[in-house]
Amino acid sequence: MPTLRLGSIAPDFEADTTDGPIKFHQWAGTSWVMLFSHPGDFTPVCTTELADISHRLPEFVSRNVKVIGLSTDNVQSHNEWIEDIIEIGNKTAPTCVEYPIIADPDRDISRLYDMLDEQDETNVDEEGLPYTIRTIFIIDPLKKIRAMLHYPASVGRDFDEVMRIIDALLTTDKHQVMTPSNWKKGDDVVIHPSLSNEEARKLFPSYTTQLPYLRTTSLNGQ
Structure with a gap:
């Protein structure tokens, strides 16, 4: 099987x-x-x-x-x-x-x-x-x-964790993002590495660069 x-x-x-x-x-x-x-x-x-x-x-x-x-x-x-x-x-x-x-x-x-x-x-x-x-x-x-x-x-x-996973899947499917460690609904997310800085700025104008490969953003209002 x-x-x-x-x-x-x-x-x-x-x-x-x-x-x-x-x-x-x-x-x-x-x-x-x-x-x-x-x-x-x-x-x-x-x-x-x-x-x-x-x-x-x-x-x-x-x-x-x-x-x-x-x-x-x-x-x-x-x-x-x-x-x-x-x-x-x-x-x-x-x-x-x-x-x-x-x-x-x-x-x-x-x-x-x-x-x-x-x-x-x-x-x-x-x-x-x-x-x-x-x-x-x-x-x-x-x-x-x-x-x-x-x-x-x-x-x-732990069904709190199950709900967290579902929220993360729904969020990452809707936006081109990933969720960091211990993420909960409403927290900042990680911008997907496949997006260039220019593409990321169009989608998330206020994103923050934490490291060259780690960019985070709020999804408030999106």
Whole structure:
């Protein structure tokens, strides 16, 4: 199976989900997508993660990002588990799981996206089949994989960082820029090295030269 890399076309698939059957590319449409896997239903860390994503869903929607989860359990299990996600989420904010969760009991999609755990011998089902690790794929409207994050099953994800990555991708696509270390939305950006000083001045009249190869600019108003 070919290795997925940044820029690879996200493999298409058909699956059952908590929102009914889907064809992935058709479901994605012209939106960005965050496809994420979690090791299993009714597991403690995953429950906190899916509650957090539920709270953040308006942030994803405002960025034209569709969210879809996956685990190796079936749809019935997902639907039963959602009640627990809502219970935990309601402890901090009103919670409603309004995004689909893919059922992948045969691991077909997990193998397609190389999500299965190869290191944690405890992260397996009753038959000894591996569960997934915590994987995130950020996929653009052209179905290209733009970012991949892999966490071990024991470590919960930082969704502030996920949102930061999405904001950076949206910003760098819109402008001919790059983002520096620890960049957050609204911070100065780095002008792409492919732009000459003359081209950069036309696009960013007030840019600053920090080093001959490092030029920064604010995007306020752009």
